[in-house]
Amino acid sequence: MKFSRFTWRIIGLIVLLGFTAFFFVPVIWVLLATTKTDTQLTSAGPFAFGAFSHVAAAWRALFGFQSDAMLEWLKNSAIYSFGGVAIAIVAAVPAGYGLALTQFIGRRTLLVITLITMIMPATALVLPLFLEMNVVSLTDTAWSVILPFSFFPFGVYLCYIFFSSTIPKDLLAAARVDGCNEWGVFRYIALPLARPVVALVAFFAFVADWNNYYLPFVMLSDNSKLPVQVGLEYLISSTEAFNPGNPGAGSELVKRPELALAILVAIAPVAIVFLFAQRTLVKGMLAGATKE
Amino acid sequence: MKEKESTNTRRRRARWLRPMRLVAAFACLAGVSFTGAGIGSLGAGASSKPTLTIWYDTARKPMLQAYIKAHPDVHVVAVLKDGDSNGDGTYQSAFALYNRVGHGWPDVYFSEQNNDAASLSQPPFNDAAVLNKGLVSKSILGKFAHGSAGLCTIGGKVYCLRNDLAMNVLWYNPALMAQDGITSVPTTWQQWAADGAMAAAHGDIIGTQGDSWDADTFYWGNQCPLSHVTSPGVITIKPTSTNCTEMASLLDGVPRTALPVAYMFSSTFGSQYGGKIVFYEGAAWMGGVFPGLGSCKSTNPDCTMAAGYPLTWGSGGPGVTGAIGGGLWFVSSHSKHLKLATAAVVWFATNSTAQSKLSPGYPAYGPDDAAYVATQQASGNYATPLSGAPTLAQAFNKAANEIWAGWSAVPYANDQIWASDVVPTLASGGTQAAGLGIFAGDAGNLARSDGFQVHS
């Protein structure tokens, strides 16, 4: 197809804008939904702006739900996520390095096993995980969530792929020839170069932990320990529009605009982290690291 | 080389410590913050008082708070759950895990999922405690509406107390009736169906057929055996029975505009049908819902409905009706305070203030009915009945005692099957008659995989 470069550019722009609309219009809708009342959602248009007072009302209703449960849930989510990410990074980055750039018996087996455990459906792991936590009496505690979170094979694979395809081998060889031991190579050569993948792994770990519903749902029964994802479930079941068999559910004032606000509050931390992490996330930085 | 190493060593240690310190910090935070009282405990904690763990849902919160206030000698640990709604299996999932580790069950729990009575009382869960063999007195049990204990009773043992009844009555809108030229409230299904033509001519509806509870209204209400446990482990699912087929043809004969395939709690329903419902055979708790639909404002006389007696099949037909929902209170057989837990459950189900003012549904406990109806009438959510038609109290009372006992609780969710298998067929233009067959097929399969012998 011989279109001019200009035509291709236009097509490209249309495609990009089309996808932007696909991805982002729902988010805009949610933002606008918080400014409307429940009836306005269907009566006014989807892009109509309601009033800021409605947002304030929705905020009050949401945070008043179950005596400030929302704040508690957000705090819990933060603790579980940061805890999980911290341990996951400490484990995954060296592991990815070791798998990619050192030799030892069982290296390939480890890779295979990691892949297997990643592919195992989570529903099957619920019971054994629960039993494990029960044996050490950790069920219904923060550790029952943080510890499984810190097992992050996806991150190990990301690091493995990064270290095996990005770090210039002659750089490492040079360092080794200089007398650096393996730890030194990791600490002074690989790690500084690996900042983007560390940021990437930390980011994905954070998002996975923040958004994880299933594990906390199973492990935690005390309401004060729930993270925001599980709390969102209870909000849904308290919304008459989504749970009609529960008459009187609407008495807790959770209507759809409050749900929209809850969605935004639930994702705000991830959005903020992503904004800040963007800079370090995707820098290419091998320019100048090797002489060829 | 040596100095370099020492600085390196120090830096190395510092770098390793940073994440470790983070982890330690979170350990501290995690330990400290979870000993504080959150919404988890709604009562004052003292170790000498007995502790009751109660699982509730948001609609029961007022009752729970009243209970705590009335019982300062009990330490209540209140845990918000979702009432096991929509057949999620929240309780089953929890109990499956607790049964394997030997701890974690609540003492008291509320469920709005009717089949929990069948599922949680029998193997493999075996949790619900038997209430009629010594825990709850016969006199109290006897005061519940006749037939209300049906769902809770399996093999002669009562496993739960009914919180409220959701028996079906015929809701009618006097103002719209006048507008549409319908002079009297129908008392039979046939009259109701015939009124459909008049209603349709004015753009009004006499009901819907796209909800998950269709079977509870139309088929349970006509004694159609689609979920009839005749003896333990044996169920009859017979869509070919005349009670079923006659109702299906009746429904299929009503113009679709008068009986649309719509779902009452969908977002379209309010704006499309809010002020257009002439009749609706539906649960007692729906009375408070109609005025709030769509463009209806609360206490708008055009949207308030009055309750008539449930429809019968033919004018000499048996007085039976179906029911949509209604909550159940359970005591766990694993509870360490069986008597206290039972007393709590009895309190919830029978206490006059709780049932008449704090509960949104019609009390299953007879003596509380009058007070409940009085509260409802005072709310202004109901229209004044036409002359000659029953009062709210009369309609509710009659219906409450007419719930057909032949629709049994089963471990699987009938309404889920109806919603995912029959409603889509109806929505694409299929008939009720076809829907019956589809429902029976899937329900039969589910029953068999749950170990039932299925008779058709």
Place this chain on the structure above:
Amino acid sequence: MTPSPVATVPDERTSARRGGRTGGDAPIGTSRTSGYVFVGLYVVLLLLFGIAPTAYAIYLALTKVGGGFAWGSNFARAYDDFRFLPAFEHVGEYLAIWMIAEATLILVLALMLHSLARRTSAAFRFLFYMPGALAGAASVLVWLFMLDPTLSPWHLLLSGMGFSQIDLVLLPTHLPFIFAIMAFWTGAGGWIVVMYGALNNIPDELLEAARLDGANAFQSALRIKLPLIKKWVVYMLILSFAGGTQLFVEPQLVGQATAGLVSNTWSPNQLAYYIAFINDNFNEAAAISVSLLVLGLAGAALLVWRTKLFEIS
């Protein structure tokens, strides 16, 4: 084999690789034990939260409810279940749509972003990624609003297709497509970020050289960029296939929020959950899970073998 972007050290490594698992001659300065130290903490976590639970699940699949070996009977019962085959049909359709969208659209978008100026592409990446921040309940909620013709910003499109209410949107034949759209909406952003990062690690000199050689954007993309990010692409395909076969969250939550319009045993993973927790039969459920695992592994093995993902190049 396409040339690697950087000069490789001649040849201790290649001989080491051919030596297989024992490693042959280790590269200069690498002690065998240092490898173990690096993976140490991870291996502990892997044992506790990966291997032990997986082994237990496999054990469950092979034993009877009361104990004692059951060999294939759990599997037989599961395969006989009237919901089993339909569930796999559903997921099969879903996978077809999902994998194609993933393999093509994500790469196309990442490549397009890569050709833009840094700030512009950062802006687009943020917009594409935002939905990925929503997971589980939140994204399903958003889509329930999006699919409802009375509220949705896409209502023109929906009513144009004849859907006046959400019941008609969620008809059984549409479900695989709808879930694929939802999964794409939440998942694509993350992978676009990863692919973009991978593309950014390609040295500029290479791309310059190609451009000077007369390669246009398409040729540069097909012959240089894609082969260099092959490992990442393979990783994405493996996870997408496995993840796709294990679809759970979207059908489960849509079902819950619509009082059952979507069956809670629509996908095989949902069926496993149902059998485990509602029928309290963890053994039969484990059989289904193990079947899903084998399926995912087969896909992974094929991809790993064909692309030699595990080699140290």
